[in-house]
Amino acid sequence: MSHSNHNPLVTLHDSRGRIVFAQPLFQLSAAEVIFSQPWDWVNTEIERDEIRMAFQKVLFDRESIVIRAVFYFGNEPMLYECTAVPVETDDITVMATSVPIAQSYNSLTPREIECLRLLVGGKHTASIAKNMGVKSTTINTYKQRIKEKLGIDTLAGLIAWGCKHLR
DSSP states (O other): OOOOOSSOOEEOOOOTEEEEEEEOSSSSOOOHTTOOOOGEEEEEEEHHHHHHHHHHHHHHOOOOOEEEEEEETEEHHHHHHHHEOOSSSEEEEEEEEEEEHHHHHHHHOOHHHHHHHHTTTTOOOOOOHHHHTHHHHHHHHHHHHHHHHHHHOOOHHHHHHHHHHHO
């Protein structure tokens, strides 16, 4: 099992940006994560600076932010979308929720991506089936598989995801 929209990586940070809580950890131990900082998980100085500046915006301006970054857990790069919000306690200053993006997209087959593109383009099941040269039941199967792979429950959520991630 990996992180998804329904099971995001949630981290709590102290005023120095250090992670003091992370859940769920699938491929890492707590020792690898606790007291690390989010900018420790990227490879370039530009990315480190971008994440530090975003953290400072949440910490000092008390604004929520959304940032995308390629994190390296071990040697595996993974694009995450992170939402960070200020927290009003003495020990915890920021809570971040991180969801992988590339993993979900890469798990789709080319036919599922084609189906989703047509769906996002406003086509109905029968029209998509005709365009792809398959039966309507096959299109319904594609839509169900895509929703399962992406962790999305509704057709509206699927279309919204497609609008955001397919170009």
